[in-house]
Amino acid sequence: MLTYRFDWSIITSGQYFDWLVSGLFTTLKLSAVSIVFAFLLGLLIAVMRMAHSKPVRWFALAYLEFFRNTPLLVQIFFWYFGSYKILPTVINDWLNKTGFEFAAAAIALTIYTSAFIAEDIRSGVLSIPKEQMEAARSAGFSYLRSMQYIILPQAIRITIPPLVNQFLNVAKNSSLAMTIGVMEMTYQARQVESYTFKGFEAFTAATVVYLALSIVITSLVNLYNEKVLNVHKAA
């Protein structure tokens, strides 16, 4: 005897469908913003981590260890609630009026992910023989220019598979933003559940969306890999 009756109609049209769609767009926006900034920031930290100046290296190391080794949820709470104590009142008032939830979640996701991306990029760079750097330096390139023109283009290519993992993590980790009231996909699915008690349907929809999102990200990066970087899939 079935005690649960499936009713897909509630999530395929009407109000609840609209909620889920708006949740999807928030998830997409949050993930996209965080992926772009996390990549740029991760690149910067990776370069700093390998710099010659000791303080710069130490700063990068401290940053990496701190943000890689604390839970994302704690970091989200830190940016959302903790920043209040540090920031001046004027900024707090402005943030409160405009709504700080989305920004706090994006900052937390960006910084958290950038630490992982930095380590991925560093491992890519380390895989490039160090003679290349030496050759570049002796050819007159500065450290940063050698990185920019010679080392990073090769390293990024090697780094792409682990980077894809990080991008997928961002998309899925963005669901934690619901703890501070960002109305993303999981938040809306839960909302639908608490209004209709149709949790199975709502969360199935959310699962399908996350799965589709992940597949799209993977395919896009693979496409870039093949078409732009001319890397062909290993047989």
Next chain:
Amino acid sequence: MKKLVTLFMVMALTTITAKAALAGDTLAEAKKKGVLVVGCKDSLPPFGYIDEKTRQIVGYDIDFVNAIAKKMGVKVELKPVTSASRMPQLQEGHIDIIAATMTKNAERAKVIDFSHTYFFTGQKFITKKGSVKSLKDLEGKRIGTAKGSTSEQNVKKALPTATVLSFDDYPQALLALEQGKVQAVTTDESILIGILDKAPDKSKFEIPNFQISDEPYGLGMRKGDTNLVNFVNKTILEMEKSGEAAKIFDKWFGKYHLHRSFKITADK
């Protein structure tokens, strides 16, 4: 691939049949096992919260289930739940009964069975002192509450222009109010006074005197679990008659000077 699909189907089927088996006679089951598993709040004074000294969950809700379990002759096992998780937990058989400030309403009653009303309150707001005089002052403002609660649905109806922010639980909502991230926190008055009492800076806040809904609380049980429902109803009616129910009310709400404006009676 085919194997995977079959595996999933088998898994789905087993969960479904397991569930069906659970909608049996919880009263007899609990008596046999000697334990009643209760879903309760653990951060919501004075209904269910962790006592600082004993590190045990105590409160109004807890005293009621303790009395019921005593009558049954079984022990109570408390499991903390949230507003959003309590109904699925009950349906999946992780808990036998919900005693977690749960408002009785028609939609919920379609899915689970409720006892008679054992507590009665109304939904109000906590705001910074002097900032809100009437409901109108909250139009277009940002209002905090907890996910999966009726409070969330009521406030959306009462204030369609307001932005409702749902947090995981009330302590976070209050923190957001303290920091000005929301202009009010809304839920049942009885919960608000408990939150306010625990707030570090009580004098800065107030509960303005207007309410947006009636909130009768019931103990939640699985749909069709008639023996347990009848037993619980009988017990709480007896508690009203003997004065025990009023005593529990005074124990938890006396210090807030809250007047007991209701009596436990059989639902019509």
